[in-house]
Amino acid sequence: DADVTQTPRNRITKTGKRIMLECSQTKGHDRMYWYRQDPGLGLRLIYYSFDVKDINKGEISDGYSVSRQAQAKFSLSLESAIPNQTALYFCATSDLMSRTGDWSTGELFFGEGSRLTVL
Amino acid sequence: GIQVEQSPPDLILQEGANSTLRCNFSDSVNNLQWFHQNPWGQLINLFYIPSGTKQNGRLSATTVATERYSLLYISSSQTTDSGVYFCAVGTTDSWGKLQFGAGTQVVVTP
Numbered sequence: 230d231a232d233v234t235q236t237p238r239n240r241i242t243k244t245g246k247r248i249m250l251e252c253s254q255t256k257g258h259d260r261m262y263w264y265r266q267d268p269g270l271g272l273r274l275i276y277y278s279f280d281v282k283d284i285n286k287g288e289i290s291d292g293y294s295v296s297r298q299a300q301a302k303f304s305l306s307l308e309s310a311i312p313n314q315t316a317l318y319f320c321a322t323s324d325l326m327s328r329t330g331d332w333s334t335g336e337l338f339f340g341e342g343s344r345l346t347v348l
Numbered sequence: 349g350i351q352v353e354q355s356p357p358d359l360i361l362q363e364g365a366n367s368t369l370r371c372n373f374s375d376s377v378n379n380l381q382w383f384h385q386n387p388w389g390q391l392i393n394l395f396y397i398p399s400g401t402k403q404n405g406r407l408s409a410t411t412v413a414t415e416r417y418s419l420l421y422i423s424s425s426q427t428t429d430s431g432v433y434f435c436a437v438g439t440t441d442s443w444g445k446l447q448f449g450a451g452t453q454v455v456v457t458p
Contacts, residue, residue, distance in 0.1 A: 260444065271352075271434055271448035279444065287445070317389060325444075333379040333398075334444035337436070339391040 235340035248307040250343045252320030261303040262321040310347040318343045350375045354449035369420040369452045371435035379438030386431045425456045
């Protein structure tokens with residue numbers, strides 16, 4: 230079984246519908262992230278959470294919301310989907326790492342991705 | 349925020365060839381990671397390498413933090429190396445968030 234699991238893997242929906250993408254992890258990491266990938270672009274951060282009570286906006290949070298239900302679960306919601314939210318969405322997890330006293334995000338582990346199409 | 353540029357944007361290789369991918373960044377970093385996205389979309393972490401050199405099989409990476417670049421070497425390429433390679437960087441001011449480059453698309457032909 231994958232360490233980071235996303236559901237659904239594929240979803241086609243219509244404009245205005247509410248959509249939830251779910252992510253669960255068995256790696257025991259505190260840090261969880263939602264990224265969006267569009268063709269020809271890198272990954273852009275939507276939201277991130279460093280522990281259960283911590284939620285932060287990324288660079289493209291407009292039109293999205295998240296919920297951190299437990300250390301292992303982080304959900305992304307599109308309250309009213311629009312066509313330009315058609316993209317590949319990735320959940321990721323990481324731990325903290327310390328290099329010579331400088332704390333930073335450790336290795337990032339990704340789920341398999343959720344392909345969302347909004348018609 | 350920090351700028352990340354990857355080059356080349358596209359690369360076509362014959363099986364068995366060697367290649368070098370480059371990642372330039374505009375500020376000091378305390379975090380740099382390389383990822384491979386296979387043709388099925390799966391993203392795999394290749395290296396955590398904010399400085400120094402690491403090797404893993406036919407892949408190796410070197411980060412020269414003082415000169416703000418990192419290199420990913422693919423030796424004796426195989427068709428399974430095809431996909432997109434991303435570098436991502438973080439700084440002390442980014443609170444653990446990583447900024448991704450646009451990637452290098454690699455196609456390895458038989």
